[in-house]
Amino acid sequence: MYSFDFERPTTVADAVAALSKEEAQALGGGQTLIPTLKQRLASPSVLVSLSAIEEIKGVCNDGGVLNIGGGTCHADVAAAAASDFPALAKLAGNIGDPAVRSRGTIGGSLANNDPSACYPSAALGTGATIVTNTREIAADDYFQGMFTTALEEGEIITAVKMPIPEKAAYIKFEQPASRFSLVGVFVTKGADGVRVAVTGASEDGVFRWTEAEVALNGNFDASALDGLSVSGDGMISDLHGSGDYRAHLVAVLTKRAVTEANG
Amino acid sequence: MAEVTMKVNGKTVTKSVKGNTLMVEFLREELRLTGTHVGCDTSQCGACTIHVNGKQVKACTMFAGEADGAEVSTIEGQAAPDGTLNAIQQAFQDHHGLQCGFCTPGMVMAAASLLKDNPKPTEAEVRHHLEGNICRCTGYHNIVKAIMAASGQDVSGIAAE
Ligand SMILES: Cc1cc2nc3c(=O)[nH]c(=O)nc-3n(C[C@H](O)[C@H](O)[C@H](O)COP(=O)(O)OP(=O)(O)OC[C@H]3O[C@@H](n4cnc5c(N)ncnc54)[C@H](O)[C@@H]3O)c2cc1C
Numbered sequence A: 001m002y003s004f005d006f007e008r009p010t011t012v013a014d015a016v017a018a019l020s021k022e023e024a025q026a027l028g029g030g031q032t033l034i035p036t037l038k039q040r041l042a043s044p045s046v047l048v049s050l051s052a053i054e055e056i057k058g059v060c061n062d063g064g065v066l067n068i069g070g071g072t073c074h075a076d077v078a079a080a081a082a083s084d085f086p087a088l089a090k091l092a093g094n095i096g097d098p099a100v101r102s103r104g105t106i107g108g109s110l111a112n113n114d115p116s117a118c119y120p121s122a123a124l125g126t127g128a129t130i131v132t133n134t135r136e137i138a139a140d141d142y143f144q145g146m147f148t149t150a151l152e153e154g155e156i157i158t159a160v161k162m163p164i165p166e167k168a169a170y171i172k173f174e175q176p177a178s179r180f181s182l183v184g185v186f187v188t189k190g191a192d193g194v195r196v197a198v199t200g201a202s203e204d205g206v207f208r209w210t211e212a213e214v215a216l217n218g219n220f221d222a223s224a225l226d227g228l229s230v231s232g233d234g235m236i237s238d239l240h241g242s243g244d245y246r247a248h249l250v251a252v253l254t255k256r257a258v259t260e261a262n263g
Numbered sequence B: 001m002a003e004v005t006m007k008v009n010g011k012t013v014t015k016s017v018k019g020n021t022l023m024v025e026f027l028r029e030e031l032r033l034t035g036t037h038v039g040c041d042t043s044q045c046g047a048c049t050i051h052v053n054g055k056q057v058k059a060c061t062m063f064a065g066e067a068d069g070a071e072v073s074t075i076e077g078q079a080a081p082d083g084t085l086n087a088i089q090q091a092f093q094d095h096h097g098l099q100c101g102f103c104t105p106g107m108v109m110a111a112a113s114l115l116k117d118n119p120k121p122t123e124a125e126v127r128h129h130l131e132g133n134i135c136r137c138t139g140y141h142n143i144v145k146a147i148m149a150a151s152g153q154d155v156s157g158i159a160a161e
């Protein structure tokens, strides 16, 4: 690891000030960034830890919208969402392993936008709003391709507002070595209709499978998806699975998610 | 360099550390608490598992500066001062839950964290909880058995010794 200065502010304002320094970078739970630093793939001069900022931690239900602090760890989301939004609790409670869940944060996961990460599908699948220190960004505008987001340099995710859908489910086909999703599908049915968000599959990162949404808006049943498929073109192809295999999983997992959402 | 102060196994320590000092380096090299092992250094194996403010974390994937002001427990703090093993450690010995022992400190710390929140876990819950802890020797069955036994449950039905 290259050397850097370490700062641990206790307010968002102080963190924003610290991040305005040359080559400064935010540290969430470090579950992605620390391995990256060890590989010398990042070389910040100042690392600004967000872990002591209480105002960006915690979860509350504001009249049907789950407001999750950007610095809330996966384990705390899993516990807090258990009764109000069980599909999200299940997603958070199956990220990595218990140690990853005690450190890793929702803000870090969404800022990183790993193409195989779980949270991006929940944010896109619920039509969430990403709240930063300067603005609010709709999930539909936020994700801009693999490891790419609408965030500006030094911008901090302070909260994520997720409308709690009437029905929802997340089905993850786990890549057993990394425990990330080989493919994961988050399906919701809410006031504005059905959303189907797919992670792990596309080379462009998380995406909405609009054809399936149209079919499910007509009939929210797995049978509505009979005959629908996605193309393997543009799907991630690696030693864990070919693009065609991932495309096949998208259709299978979407059906399973609809069935689970219907309970 | 910055000063960090934390309570490790009940003892307050203050040291000056570099920004990029990992928690596991701090424990092993500054405090000479070498029971916390480094297996992979890539947050995969769990050999470095400790508790920070009661939460299970991988010490190879956390900076010492993040633990400033925290309460930390490591494997060294698990047995009684006279060396009497705690229930989990004793169960690992009784049920042959270790062979080379390299993964064991992490396994014991992970188990302690599970049993604190879930005092009577099912076998499936134990296995789910151990997903971040890799053992190259035992094949896991006896580790699961030891943890179930430490929780006071009948383990006669779990795999063979
Ligand atoms: C063994 C293992 C298994 C895992 N399995 C899964 C899995 O199954 N599913 C899954 O989704 N993820 C998985 N992860 C990733 C994990 O969820 C990470 O915690 C997460 O991707 C990054 O969050 P973090 O808080 O640790 O961020 P960090 O690693 O600290 O930071 C990641 C990036 O986000 C930036 N950042 C951090 N916080 C903020 C913020 N609030 N605002 C703006 N930018 C910020 C940082 O500058 C950095 O660029 C796994 C990780 C490990 C080590």
Ligand code: FES
Pocket: B037, B038, B039, B040, B041, B042, B043, B044, B045, B046, B047, B048, B049, B058, B059, B060, B061
């Ligand atoms: S050494 Fe920390 S997880 Fe392997």
Ligand code: FES
Pocket: B097, B098, B099, B100, B101, B102, B103, B104, B134, B135, B136, B137, B138
């Ligand atoms: S006992 Fe040898 S690695 Fe687990």
